Amino acid sequence: MTDASELAAFAALLADRTRAAMCLALLDGRAWTAGELAKHAGVARSTATEHLDRLIGGGLLSEARQGRHRYVRLADPGVAGLLEDITARLEPGLPAVRGLRAATAxxxxxxxxxxxxxxxxxxxxxxxxxxxxxxxxxxxxxxxxxxxxxxxxxxxxxxxxxxxxxxxxxxxxxxxxxxxxxxxxxxxxxxxxxxxxxxxxxxxxxxxxxxxxxxxxxxxxxxxxxxxxxxx
Amino acid sequence: MTDASELAAFAALLADRTRAAMCLALLDGRAWTAGELAKHAGVARSTATEHLDRLIGGGLLSEARQGRHRYVRLADPGVAGLLEDITARLEPGLPAVRGLRAATAxxxxxxxxxxxxxxxxxxxxxxxxxxxxxxxxxxxxxxxxxxxxxxxxxxxxxxxxxxxxxxxxxxxxxxxxxxxxxxxxxxxxxxxxxxxxxxxxxxxxxxxxxxxxxxxxxxxxxxxxxxxxxxx
DNA sequence: GCGACGGTTCGGCACCCACCGAACCATCGC
DNA sequence: GCGATGGTTCGGTGGGTGCCGAACCGTCGC
Incomplete structure (x- = not known):
């Protein structure tokens, strides 16, 4: 059985506007640099560094260092799926409509x-x-x-x-x-x-x-x- | 597209040890009273009231008032499924093993x-x-x-x-x-x-x-x- | 009516954490 | 070597929020 603190710690990764924005951006499947994500989320680079550390440490993201760049992407398709499940819940509209749209699109x-x-x-x-x-x-x-x-x-x-x-x-x-x-x-x-x-x-x-x-x-x-x- | 604040607000519901404990307890499918959940999570009744308000307001839980009792349960099977998806990710063990175990169990x-x-x-x-x-x-x-x-x-x-x-x-x-x-x-x-x-x-x-x-x-x-x- | 009990409201406190800027380090291209 | 650029570290600040206890309200059972 999963322990409550564990679940809370995991959810806390997404429970911040900036980190959520980063994860949503990464849902496009691309690898982004830390700077790009900082600009996208509207925070200082130093702040982005801290958030990325947390997200990577929590297993949501994976990184690849290349020269002076820090490339970051979703850790695996499971993360993408989970994010999509959650956002799907937040979308307005009936599940049936969403399902149909999803199936054709x-x-x-x-x-x-x-x-x-x-x-x-x-x-x-x-x-x-x-x-x-x-x-x-x-x-x-x-x-x-x-x-x-x-x-x-x-x-x-x-x-x-x-x-x-x-x-x-x-x-x-x-x-x-x-x-x-x-x-x-x-x-x-x-x-x-x-x-x-x-x-x-x-x-x-x-x-x-x-x-x-x-x-x-x-x-x-x-x-x-x-x-x-x-x-x- | 889901907005970052929306996702963060949703995740914040689970990003607290006490609320996470409540949701995990409710995963058994039963309706619990506010007092039971307070004791289970180890907080004062007043604190439980606040948490339940947030969880219900956020659509994770639904309530039924009966006399002086406030019965609370997961809002719908979708919530239960989502919680199980998340906890499954936090469990150790390979997905394949988990899948097999899940299928038979x-x-x-x-x-x-x-x-x-x-x-x-x-x-x-x-x-x-x-x-x-x-x-x-x-x-x-x-x-x-x-x-x-x-x-x-x-x-x-x-x-x-x-x-x-x-x-x-x-x-x-x-x-x-x-x-x-x-x-x-x-x-x-x-x-x-x-x-x-x-x-x-x-x-x-x-x-x-x-x-x-x-x-x-x-x-x-x-x-x-x-x-x-x-x-x- | 009464006391017991479940739940809520309200102040107030303490802690956490997201944020920034400045200084610093590493890499790139010249 | 140099400047420019991407990223990190660190101290300090402010706001948010989880917590409690005390007072209060509504319901139950006598």
Whole structure:
């Protein structure tokens, strides 16, 4: 049997506006840096450090240090599920309506969606895999765009060169998919790819949410460009 | 999307040792009085009042006033499920082991178990229904043992009369089953029935937990006594 | 009517903890 | 080497909240 103090200690992790905001942000499945979360939650960096320590210590989050960055994400899919269960309870609307909406939206989201500003879901992973297979992306120990990849982005995809040198943001970043349990391409390159696909009408948004689908013309283009089929 | 303050406010309900203890106690499915919960959690009655107000206001608990008593229980099965999800996460042991244990234990618990000190599960509900059908128990507006019921308990079940007048505890109490979604007999009468069944070997405990099963001799006795069949 | 009992209201106290800024450390790019 | 940037440590402050006891109210049983 779980002891009351244990349950209280666990709940206390989420019982703070700032920590709750961090966890909700991380529900998108991405790894955020401490600074990003601090800004998102509207607190000083020092405060964010303390909160992250608590959340990690409590097993809700896991961290990966990279250089001077501290990347943080939800510890495992179980945490994501628990958070979703709780937030589902807080949402207005009848459970039946929510269930229906979830069932239909769910399938679409699993197929393809945007995650922040890049592609995720089966579509995102498929594109990422194709880029890796063709030598445009290297997945050894973190994501990295190859020299050939840069050329490809500029010449084949028509990305303006200066839009690949966008300040401090990493060119490529691995972003974990909770539905696929596999990483997909984020960072500047991910954003440019997503932007291009949307701009050329290869993929289109479904309604106003994050879900996207491949269009008929996109189907042709992606087969030709990346040998991608099976994009149902 | 759920807002961070909302999530934090909800989590704060459980982020207190005393409130957590109350919720865990209520996980047994029974309705407790405010005083019982105060004693259980080890706080003054006044403090318990404040906590119960918050838990009820937050939708975790529901209350029923009866005379000078304030009965409190988990608001709905969804709350029970959520609490179980959270505590499951806090339990040690691999999810797989837990799942296996849960799957086997679950069926047995659903069939029959003790709830505090009386019978619950399908068995508890079946006994309660039989007692009502035979006029020993009245279910109109709360449970009550009839005069005939008292006689029956003493003469047919061999309960010592003074053991039916045990202080302040109600003779009969309705106790809700989360698995059956129906009330079963609690209170002094429920305890005496359970005690007798166990003492005569009509039901026996499975292992060391709460699960119980009807024994072969109990099968014969219960058919004769209450016309109960179908006690698989 | 009375006393006993369960529950509530209200002050007041003490402690916890979220927050910040300043100083500091480590890493990156030059 | 340097400055810029991301992150951490630490002291201090303020507000929130859990707690109690005392007084009070409503119900029960005599």
């Amino acid at each position: 769910d399938a679409a989201l699993r197929r393809g969606r945007t995650c922040y500003d890049h592609l995720a879901g089966r579509l995102g992973v498929a594109v990422t895999d194709a880029l890796t297979r063709d030598g445009l992306l290297d997945q050894e120990g973190g994501f990295a765009v190859t020299g050939y990849g840069v050329t490809w982005l500029i010449e084949r995809l028509g990305v303006e060169p200066e839009r690949l040198r966008a300040g401090r943001r990493p060119l490529a970043r691995a972003c974990l998919d909770w539905t696929e349990r596999r990483p997909h391409l984020g960072g500047v390159a991910g954003a440019r790819v997503c932007e291009t696909f949307l701009g050329r009408g290869w993929v289109g948004r479904i309604g106003s949410g994050r879900a996207v689908k491949v269009t008929p013309s996109g189907r042709v283009a992606l087969r030709e460009l990346l040998a991608l089929t099976d994009l149902d | 679950d069926a047995a618990l659903r069939r029959g178990r003790t709830c505090y000190d009386h019978l619950a599960g399908r068995l508890g509900v079946a006994v309660t229904d039989a007692l009502t059908r035979d006029g020993l128990l009245d279910q109109e507006g709360g449970f009550a043992v009839t005069g005939y019921g008292v006689t029956w308990l003493i003469e047919r079940l061999g309960v010592e009369p003074e053991r039916l007048r045990a202080g302040r505890r109600p003779l009969a109490r309705a106790c809700l089953d989360w698995t059956e979604r129906r009330p079963h007999l609690g209170g002094v009468a429920g305890a005496r029935v359970c005690e007798t069944f166990l003492g005569r070997g009509w039901v026996g405990r499975i292992g060391s937990g709460r699960a119980v099963k009807v024994t072969p001799s109990g099968r014969v006795a219960l058919r004769e006594l209450l016309a109960l069949t179908d006690l698989d």
